[in-house]
Amino acid sequence: MRTIAVLNAKGGCGKTTIATSLASALAWEGHAVALADMDPQQSTSDWLSHRPEDYPALEGIASGTSARAPDGVDTLIIDTPAGLAGNELEQIIKRAQTVLVPVLPSPVDMRAAWRFLSHLQEIRAVRNRDTAVGLIANRVRPHTIVYRELTGFLDGFRVPVVGQLRDSMNYVRSFEKGLAVADLPPYLAWQDWEEWETVLAWIRSKPSQGKGASPGRLLAAAMQRLTRG
Ligand SMILES: Nc1ncnc2c1ncn2[C@@H]1O[C@H](COP(=O)(O)OP(=O)(O)O)[C@@H](O)[C@H]1O
Ligand SMILES: [Mg+2]
DSSP: OEEEEEOOSSTTSSHHHHHHHHHHHHHHTTOOEEEEEOOTTOHHHHHHHHOOTTSOOOEEESOOSSOOOOTTOOEEEEEOOTTOOHHHHHHHHHHOSEEEEEEOSSHHHHHHHHHHHHHHHTSHHHHTTSSEEEEEEEEEOTTOOHHHHHHHHTTTTOOOEEEEEEOOHHHHHHHHTTOOGGGSOHHHHHHHHHHHHHHHHHHHSGGGGTTSSOHHHHHHHHHHHHHHO
8 A cells, every 4th residue: 555644843834735635636546545644633634524525535544653544545645743753753654655745935944844854864764765755845936946945955865846836725725625626626726736746746656655565575575585595
């Protein structure tokens, strides 16, 4: 099963928005998606409880670290609380093949993200590239040079910026109704769809899947043991 965790030590950077938007987008693609909500504030669970029946269904899991996804689910998305650290953070990262880190393009948030990324690099699964990390610049306003700033500030981390999402009321308005931008009609949300397509392309790509315990990798390891005798 593919596990994608949305993480950043800072609150308000868009973790819940990105977890729910990604869940909805992948469900539209035909994936069987479960959303785990580790945040005691339960925003993702609230969102799910408002989700209308005539949109692609998503499974909800009330808590994260050890909770198992129901049978048949092929993608698990974990929304996390601010301030996640230590063993809990490590467990989540070990479990996920992919980590998405939303960052707001403000100097304060970028400094906080820098600290968080330094911390991530100390975790073995990230260092070994078992878990892939991608940054999403969130709430980007037109005509900002955020991309260049972000990639500049990331020098030395080798963490890709895998997308940028504009600041849009579409996120705010749809959220209240249990919907996300993928659920909105194209005349309203085509720009957001285009931005998400970039993120989804990365999610589909090999480098985003880390080296986690994929069947292919297990098979390769078994073959190697066999041929070694
Ligand atoms: N791209 C965006 N455009 C507009 N508003 C956004 C966007 N991303 C997040 N928000 C808003 O910012 C606030 C914080 O986002 P949220 O996803 O709850 O952050 P977190 O889960 O990291 O605390 C929410 O009110 C949300 O609607
Ligand atoms: Mg949240």
